[in-house]
Amino acid sequence: MDSITSAASVIAAGLAVGLGAIGPGIGQGTAAGSAVEGIARQPEADGKIRGTLLLSLAFMEALTIYGLVVALVLLFANPFAG
Amino acid sequence: MIDSARLFRAQEPLLATPPLPHNDSASSEVLQGEGEDLPVVAADPVPEAAAVSSDDYLRLQRRLLLATLIVSAIAVLITALAFNLHIAGSLLVGALGGLLYLRLLARSVGKLGNGAKKVGKTQLLVPVVLVLASARLPQLELLPALLGFLLYKPALILQVLLDS
Numbered sequence: 001m002d003s004i005t006s007a008a009s010v011i012a013a014g015l016a017v018g019l020g021a022i023g024p025g026i027g028q029g030t031a032a033g034s035a036v037e038g039i040a041r042q043p044e045a046d047g048k049i050r051g052t053l054l055l056s057l058a059f060m061e062a063l064t065i066y067g068l069v070v071a072l073v074l075l076f077a078n079p080f081a082g
Numbered sequence: 083m084i085d086s087a088r089l090f091r092a093q094e095p096l097l098a099t100p101p102l103p104h105n106d107s108a109s110s111e112v113l114q115g116e117g118e119d120l121p122v123v124a125a126d127p128v129p130e131a132a133a134v135s136s137d138d139y140l141r142l143q144r145r146l147l148l149a150t151l152i153v154s155a156i157a158v159l160i161t162a163l164a165f166n167l168h169i170a171g172s173l174l175v176g177a178l179g180g181l182l183y184l185r186l187l188a189r190s191v192g193k194l195g196n197g198a199k200k201v202g203k204t205q206l207l208v209p210v211v212l213v214l215a216s217a218r219l220p221q222l223e224l225l226p227a228l229l230g231f232l233l234y235k236p237a238l239i240l241q242v243l244l245d246s
Contacts (some may be wrong), residue, residue, distance in 0.1 A: 029200075036194065054187065065127030
């Protein structure tokens, strides 16, 4: 792998993880905060709130995982390595 | 000059004002119940409801894991028939990673509010280890392993559709 390709891959990997984690991070924080508030207000709805939180976190965290996978592929299994 | 006798008379009604009646029913019950048996207080229904609700959460976790397992088994079977055992093995490893990820995420959501203030990040190690292993080991293919890992998503969508 030439130096320009490896430099571009490392920068792209950093950008993929960094930019990809911003949105899900904000969303997860908001969702978890609201869920804890809801559980505190209505302890009898604990399971339902946790279930909904689990499903929404799983969908949100997938976006982080996509960025992470792209970054790891660029670093360890680079298709442009030639 | 201030007439001290008049001043005293002016304050007298204030001092003689009877105490305000208590609105608190519990304390009035206690006052009324003096000398009798203590009133029986009904148990708080909230802890029981919370226990039932956490059972619901456990049931949801089990259903999600079962749905992921079934979807993964079907996908591995179809891949083994359509492609070869090598790719099906990679898909199976990825699907097991997805199951582990879902289990760790469910555990971290379960801990939220009971000691933990935020959702844990340990579950994110699973895709990292999966990609690193598929990059290092020749027995694992990257793409089938990743697709296998993402097989938990159809199960989640199925669950959401069934719930709604």
